[in-house]
Amino acid sequence: MSSEPRPTDGDTTVIARTITRVVVPIIMLVAIALLLQGHNLPGGGFIAGVLTVTGFALIYVIYGLRYVEQELLHRTVVPRSLPISEGAAETDVDPPIIKEFGEIFTVGLALAAASGIVAMALGFPFLSQGVWFLAGVPLYGHMEVASALAFDLGVYLVVVGGLLTILAVVGAE
Amino acid sequence: MSEHVVVAPLVVALVTAILTLGTRRYPRGQRAVSLLGIGAYAVAVLALASRVVPLGVLTGSGGTTETLTYQVSNWPAPFGISLVADALSAFMLVLAVAVVVPALVFSALYVEEFAQRVSYHSLFHFMLAGVTGAFLTGDIFNLFVWFEVMLMPSYVLVVFYGRAEHTRAALQYTVLNLLGSAVMLVAIGGIYATVGTLNMADIARRLAHAGEFGIDPAPVLGLGAILFAVFALKAGIVPFQFWVPAAYRAAPAPIAAVMAGVTKKVGIYAIIRLLFTVFGTATVGGGLAPARIAEGLGFGMAGKSFLGLFGPVLFLMAIGSILLGGLGAVSRNDLDDILAYSSIGQVGFIVLALALAATGPQAVRTAGLIAALVYSLNHAIAKSALFLISGTVYEAVGSIRFDALGGLSTRRPILASSFFLGGIALVGIPPLTGFFGKLLVFDTAGKAIVAGEPFAGVALIVALAGAVLTIAYVSRAWNRAFWGSPSDPVTRSYQPTALVAVVAAFVLLVAVLGIGFDPVYRAAEAAAHAATDRTEYVEAVAPEVIG
Numbered sequence: 001m002s003s004e005p006r007p008t009d010g011d012t013t014v015i016a017r018t019i020t021r022v023v024v025p026i027i028m029l030v031a032i033a034l035l036l037q038g039h040n041l042p043g044g045g046f047i048a049g050v051l052t053v054t055g056f057a058l059i060y061v062i063y064g065l066r067y068v069e070q071e072l073l074h075r076t077v078v079p080r081s082l083p084i085s086e087g088a089a090e091t092d093v094d095p096p097i098i099k100e101f102g103e104i105f106t107v108g109l110a111l112a113a114a115s116g117i118v119a120m121a122l123g124f125p126f127l128s129q130g131v132w133f134l135a136g137v138p139l140y141g142h143m144e145v146a147s148a149l150a151f152d153l154g155v156y157l158v159v160v161g162g163l164l165t166i167l168a169v170v171g172a173e
Numbered sequence: 174m175s176e177h178v179v180v181a182p183l184v185v186a187l188v189t190a191i192l193t194l195g196t197r198r199y200p201r202g203q204r205a206v207s208l209l210g211i212g213a214y215a216v217a218v219l220a221l222a223s224r225v226v227p228l229g230v231l232t233g234s235g236g237t238t239e240t241l242t243y244q245v246s247n248w249p250a251p252f253g254i255s256l257v258a259d260a261l262s263a264f265m266l267v268l269a270v271a272v273v274v275p276a277l278v279f280s281a282l283y284v285e286e287f288a289q290r291v292s293y294h295s296l297f298h299f300m301l302a303g304v305t306g307a308f309l310t311g312d313i314f315n316l317f318v319w320f321e322v323m324l325m326p327s328y329v330l331v332v333f334y335g336r337a338e339h340t341r342a343a344l345q346y347t348v349l350n351l352l353g354s355a356v357m358l359v360a361i362g363g364i365y366a367t368v369g370t371l372n373m374a375d376i377a378r379r380l381a382h383a384g385e386f387g388i389d390p391a392p393v394l395g396l397g398a399i400l401f402a403v404f405a406l407k408a409g410i411v412p413f414q415f416w417v418p419a420a421y422r423a424a425p426a427p428i429a430a431v432m433a434g435v436t437k438k439v440g441i442y443a444i445i446r447l448l449f450t451v452f453g454t455a456t457v458g459g460g461l462a463p464a465r466i467a468e469g470l471g472f473g474m475a476g477k478s479f480l481g482l483f484g485p486v487l488f489l490m491a492i493g494s495i496l497l498g499g500l501g502a503v504s505r506n507d508l509d510d511i512l513a514y515s516s517i518g519q520v521g522f523i524v525l526a527l528a529l530a531a532t533g534p535q536a537v538r539t540a541g542l543i544a545a546l547v548y549s550l551n552h553a554i555a556k557s558a559l560f561l562i563s564g565t566v567y568e569a570v571g572s573i574r575f576d577a578l579g580g581l582s583t584r585r586p587i588l589a590s591s592f593f594l595g596g597i598a599l600v601g602i603p604p605l606t607g608f609f610g611k612l613l614v615f616d617t618a619g620k621a622i623v624a625g626e627p628f629a630g631v632a633l634i635v636a637l638a639g640a641v642l643t644i645a646y647v648s649r650a651w652n653r654a655f656w657g658s659p660s661d662p663v664t665r666s667y668q669p670t671a672l673v674a675v676v677a678a679f680v681l682l683v684a685v686l687g688i689g690f691d692p693v694y695r696a697a698e699a700a701a702h703a704a705t706d707r708t709e710y711v712e713a714v715a716p717e718v719i720g
Binding site for chain 1: 177180183184187188191194195197243244245246247
C-alpha cells in the first residue's frame with residue numbers, strides 16, 4: 001500500500017478509500033459463500049456474480065477505472081479515447097481488460113453448457129445433476145460435492161464477465 | 174429413457190453459439206464453425222423430424238406419427254421442464270431449417286468481415302437456439318424464457334448497422350417487445366395462480382376438467398387473451414404490426430429474412446399451441462360477457478368454448494392485417510418496405526385460416542390448421558428469399574429504392590428471375606407452394622360456408638381482396654425495379670455471383686416443394702392433427718403426479 005495520495009479520476013475521500021479496502025474483501029468472501037451454497041440454499045451463481053461485480057464497481061468508483069489494471073494486474077494502460085479531439089487517429093481497439101471480460105463470459109457459457117452435456121454423455125438427460133457425499137475429508141469431515149456447482153460457476157462467470165464488460169465500456173464513456 | 178434426439182437441435186445451436194463466441198480471434202475458423210454448426214443443426218432437426226413423422230407418413234404408405242418427450246435435468250413432468258416434439262413442433266423446426274441455412278450462408282458472404290467477427294455469428298445462433306427452444310418446449314414459463322433468448326440477440330441484430338434510423342427502429346422494437354415480455358410474464362404468473370401448473374399438457378388436462386380441479390375458467394380466459402396479444406405482437410398481426418416495417422428495414426437482409434420467415438412463425442406457432450392444444454377443450458359459462466357477445470353475433474354453442482371466443486378476435490385481426498398489409502405494400506417505394514408490409518398481409522392470411530379453424534367444426538378446424546401451416550411454410554421460404562434478393566440487389570446496385578432501380582431483368586437476369594419466382598409464389602401461381610397455400614385458405618373458407626359459419630363469406634371476400642392486392646404490389650415491384658430500361662446505377666451494377674447463386678438455389682425450393690407437394694401436405698396434416706389431439710399430447714407428457 002503506497003502512502004502517497006494518488007490522483008484518481010474523481011476526488012474521493014480517504015474515508016471512502018479506506019472503507020473500500022476493508023469492505024471489498026468481505027464482499028468477495030460473501031459472494032464465494034453464496035456461490036458455494038447456491039445449489040441447495042439461498043444463493044447461486046447469479047447472485048454471487050452480481051455481488052462480485054458490486055465489489056468491482058466499488059473499486060471502479062472509488063479508485064478510478066484504471067486502478068484495477070495498473071495497480072492490481074501491473075499492466076501499462078494505453079489511454080483510450082479520453083481526449084476526444086482528433087479522434088480519427090485514436091485506436092478503436094478495446095482495452096485488453098474488456099477483451100478478458102468477454103473471455104470470462106465465453107468461458108462461463110461454455111462451462112455451463114458443458115456441465116449439461118457431460119450429463120448427456122453419462123446417459124442422463126441434458127443438465128441432469130448429481131451429488132457426491134464425501135466422508136472423512138481431512139479437517140472438514142463430511143462434505144458434499146454437487147455437480148450443480150459447475151453450472152453455478154458457469155453462471156457466475158457469465159454474470160461477472162457480462163456485467164464487468166458493461167461497467168468498463170460504459171464507464172469509459 | 175433419454176431420447177437425446179429431442180434436445181439435440183437445442184444443444185447444437187447453443188454449442189455453436191458458444192464456439193463462435195470463443196473463436197472470435199480467428200475469423201475464418203469462426204465462419205467455418207458457424208457454417209458447420211448450422212449443418213449439424215439441420216441434421217439434428219431432420220433426425221428429430223424423421224423420428225416424429227416417419228417417412229411412411231410423408232409418402233402415404235403408412236406409419237404413425239410419434240410424440241417424443243424429454244425431461245430436462247431428469248425432473249418428472251409437471252415439475253421439471255418438458256420438451257415435447259410432436260408433428261407440429263417438427264413441422265415448424267423443419268420450416269426454420271429451410272430458412273436459416275440459406276440465410277446464414279448468405280450472411281457469411283454478405284455481412285462485412287469485421288461485423289461478422291464481432292458478434293454476428295454468435296447472435297445468429299443464440300437467436301436460433303431461442304427459436305428452437307420455443308418450438309420444443311412444453312412448459313409455458315419456459316416458453317417465455319426461450320422468447321427472451323430469441324429476442325435479445327434480435328435487438329442487437331436490428332440495431333446492427335448502428336446509424337440513426339437503425340437505432341430508432343431498434344429502440345421501438347426493443348421497448349415494444351420488453352413491454353410484451355413483461356405483460357407475458359404477468360399473464361403466466363396469473364395462469365400459474367389460477368390453474369396451479371405451468372406444464373402445457375397439465376394445463377390442458379386441468380382445463381378440460383376445470384370443475385374437478387376447482388379451477389374457475391373465466392380468469393384463465395382473460396389471462397389467455399393477454400398471452401394471445403403478446404404472441405400477436407411477435408407475429409406482427411394488426412393492431413400490433415407497427416414495429417414491423419421499421420425493424421425489417423433496419424436489420425441486415427439475412428436477419429430480416431429470418432425475422433420474417435422464422436421468428437414471426439414462432440408467434441404463429443405459440444398461438445396455435447396455446448389456443449388449439451392448451452385451451453382446445455376449455456369452456457366458460459354462458460353468463461360471461463364475451464360469451465354473451467359471441468352468442469349475440471351468432472356463434473351459438475361455439476361461443477362457450479375458449480376457441481369460439483378467440484375466433485372472432487382472430488377474424489378481425491386477420492381482416493385488418495390482410496387489408497392494411499396489402500394496401501400499405503401497394504404504396505411503398507422501396508423493396509424492403511414492400512416486403513415488410515407484405516409480410517403483415519401474408520400473416521393475415523395465416524391468421525384468417527386460424528380464425529376459421531377456431532370457430533368451425535372439427536373438419537373445418539383441421540382444414541384451417543393445414544391451410545395455416547402450408548401458408549406459413551410458403552411465406553417463410555418465399556418472403557425470406559425475397560428479403561435475401563433485396564439484399565443482393567442492394568449489394569449489386571447500392572440501392573433498393575425504386576427511383577434508383579429499373580431494368581434489372583436485362584442486366585441481372587438470374588437475380589430477376591429469382592425475384593419473379595419468389596413474387597409469384599407470394600401471389601400463388603401453380604405449381605408453386607404459394608398456390609396450395611392460397612388454395613387451402615379458400616378451400617377452408619368454402620368448407621366453413623358449407624358448415625354455416627358466420628362471416629365465412631366475408632372471410633372468402635377478404636381473402637380474394639388480399640390476393641388481388643398481392644398481385645398488385647408484386648407486379649408493381651416487378652415493373653418498377655426489374656422491367657423497363659436500366660437506370661444509371663443498374664447499368665453500373667456488378668454481379669455478386671455467390672449471393673445470386675445462394676438466392677437462386679433457395680427460391681427454387683418454392684417450386685420443388687410445390688411440384689412435390691404431397692409430402693408437404695401430409696406433414697402439415699400430421700401437424701394439424703398433433704395440434705388438435707390433446708389426448709396424445711397429454712399422455713405423452715404424462716403429468717400425472719398430482720391429482
